[in-house]
Amino acid sequence: MTFAAPWILALGFIAAAAPVVVHWLTRPRPVKLHLSTLRFVRDAVQQRRAAHRLRDFIILALRTLAILLFAAAFAGPRWGTPALIADSDGDAVRVVMLDVSQSMGAVDGTTTVFQKARSVADKYLQYRPGLRTNLILVGARPAAVFDNVSTNFKALREELAAIDVQPQQIDVQAGLELAARQLAPKDAQDKRRRELIVISDFQRANWGSTTFDSLPEKTKIQLESVASAKPLANLAVVRANCRTLGARRDRLQVEVVVGNYSSAGREGAVEITLGDAVYPISSTFPPQEATLLTQEVPAPAAGWLWGNVRLVDADDALAADDSRPLVFQLRGQPKYAILSQPSDRRQITSSQLLGYGLAPESNDEATSLRLEEVEPSRLDNQSLHDVDLIAIDHCGKLNPDQIGLLAKQIRLGCPVLYVTGEAIDAANLDALAAESQIKLPVRLAPPLAGTNRHDLQLAATDTAVAPFSTFGDSLPSLIDQLSFAGGLSASSANSAGKDERIRAIYQDGTPAIIVARSSSGGSLAILNMDLAKSNIWKTGALVPILDELIQELLATDAHEQVYLSGEPLVARIKTTGAAQTLQIVDETKAADSTTDLGELIDDGDAVLWQWDAAEKPGIYRVENQGETLFAAAVALPAEESDLATVPADVVRDRLAAGYEVAYNASGKQTDTQQDLWKWFTIGAVMCLLLEVVALLAFRT
Amino acid sequence: MSVARASRFLDRRALAGLAHMRFSTSHRVEGSYSGRHQSRQQGGAGEFVDFREYSGGEDLRRLDWKVMARTGKAFVRLHQEETNLVCTLAIDGSSSMDFAGNGSSGRGSSTSGSKLEYAQYLSTALAYIIGLGQDQVGLAVLGEKLTEHLPPGGAPQHLSLVIDQIEKVQTQPVTRCSDALGDLFERTNRRGVLLLLSDFLMEDLEETFAALRRFRHRRLEVIALHLVHPDEESLPETGTFRFIGLENEGSLDCTPSEIRGIYQERFSAYLTMVRQMALAAGCDYRRISTSQSYLESLGGFLVERTG
Known part of the structure; x- marks a missing residue:
């Protein structure tokens, strides 16, 4: 409760002492009188004193209270927290930030949180002389109704009435930065009062790390929380994906x-x-x-x-x-390309063993469909088209073009399995890793002269790590049987201790299997061995090891085609057709829908689908004459499902520290009750009546 | 009867109306001289009252020979001896007796109209009347101790002394009376009448009546004259007062209108209690309001005594 004229209340407090003073000043001056029966007077006084004291206290209290109530009534009492944003005169710039994210669509009783927010926002978009206002709808991409603050309140209210919840996640910081631009002073002479009203449910997931530092100094921030007073129960599908x-x-x-x-x-x-x-x-x-x-x-x-x-x-x-x-x-079924030099077929080669390991079907025809041998000299984009994995074994020296082509494939998501059976592979690997921006845990180098790399045994390996998890507890006995030969030496040891990229290591310390990834998602696996000289294919372990390794490598390209609504959608679609021949289809809408679904742009051997903002969740496909070339699932951001809110003190005291902040929880009515003086007056009169009643009661 | 010096409390003209009245008692007393009052002695010189069968050892001079001759049985004649009355006037000398009502300007400034003054008038008149009856009168002033004691005497000079002493009585701020009564008891050796004039506003009320009970055990008649000032019975009507105790009781500010009812209840209960304690102690109790003329009070008292 506040008072329009607190000084009157202060005077009232001083006046409250008046009854006491009057009582003291007007108390009867006693006449001295000798009395022989003083003891009876004393007894009587003692008996009456308790009652009289009670009477005096009640009378004095009621009288004092009456004065205080009168003073309070004259002081202009107003109920409720004093609004930080008052409808006072003077020039002011006001920006209303309205949260339109999906969480605002939560049902709270018979209404939605957003409907409450709309009514709160409407209150701040009322005309007042000297006030310029703008409305920012804060979703994934905050947008202001006007480019600058305006006096067109009607248009702002109409926009407010038309807007609804967007299936998006709120970008608070972007909204605040937009508000900061709107509130920024035009020049040094611009001394207008600056007010920011934030109307949101203040979701913990979105507001937890927000700061208001970008706002101009002396900005008054009114935080209007429209979140439900009690936690709302919500159940949500936050992820749905498929994998092979x-x-x-x-x-x-x-x-x-x-x-x-x-x-x-x-x-x-x-x-x-x-x-x-x-x-x-x-x-x-x-x-x-x-x-x-x-x-x-x-x-x-x-x-x-x-x-x-x-x-x-x-x-x-x-x-x-x-x-x-x-x-x-x-x-x-995945298709593999084995890049290797042609070899003498009279004896089994490492690349042949690799082929058998990758496509162990007994049917040669089926194998030929999945496996293609590519000579390094014939390596080009066409030869690697539609290949899921490139295996390299005994490929000889690769020139920079070939390295560049392979690196491009890695960057595009096609994993490479490199079997390092020759000394030249060290140079190839160095170049490939550098070109594809993959950092290997160790640098592999040709074995030193005189070094015999045969009868290599694997060191004890974790059974839970791919590609050995298939073997389980029988892995130690398998390792005892395995004997490897060939491969490269490690020129620089990993000083950081155990590296999870090195999946297996020989007893001499050189790595046996490495799986490395680039930051863009490309994968490069290295089998540091000569398969033909090793007995891994004889023990039957080659196929399951390769199966698990390939499965891990291919898993990277089976990424979830999920885009978030409200966020930009960019997809590169491999197709030989031109962009004009393709069509974007919204699965949830009719074909003649005019909704903007983005645009398709030719990008070399592919088509780029660019959509500034996927408007609503659903399935969107790019098809060519009925054939689906690409499909995207546009889903609601999972963060919007958690309706937990940031505590008021965190928002007020920590996130908006340094500013003059007021927090109004649950959209409570902040209108101050102005007619309280009537009740105070009635209370004062009641006190006086009670005083009379008390006097009569004690008299009787 | 002549009194050597006139006391301001002795108004012979006013007492002339009561001169024919005598202070008497129904109890048998022990006097020094023959008088109007029945003596506890039943000798042969007094008025015949009865016969009694002779028992061995009795004085043969009281044997009624004529009756013996007629009846053959020996009877002795019983005569009631009459003697003078020995009366001790005990005046309460505590400060509460100074109370002269609300019109008094204060303690010590004047005792005009005080209970003590009333007691002095009354006791002076009683002493005068007792003297007129040829009885002996003594005086005891009760303070912390027995501050003044004149044994009973019948001589006019003694009476003058008693009246003179009554005039000189001064109060003391004491709240106890029993010790003084104890002293008086020890100095009293003859049966007679003890007339106590007091307001009975004392702390040792029970001890006081216990002391009076001892007088009664010695077969003295004890008369308690309870002096009550009308302003003691009810407090002033309006205003606020600082009541100051007369016996070093301190002071108390209050508005009498607030406590009048309770005060009157308590004071009335106290008066009743004093009366009951007096009667229980075998005392003759009489409450005297000082609003009444002492002559009227004395007349009524004497009439009542005479029966």
């Missing part, structure tokens, strides 16, 4: 992560729709945890596969996150 099982990609595993953002565990069911098939999964979702659900399904024919994961009867605060699109490109 096995190097031959003959099985699929759908992985669904369901987050339970509530204080109680729930039973629930998830329905996975993939193509024409529907797979229901029932599970228990513990509170405040993300539960991983998996469903293994048979792999259909190669091609794009899309579907949806939906929570059945979720009945939660936010319905928008109860389903999530799912897209997967099933590439079919």
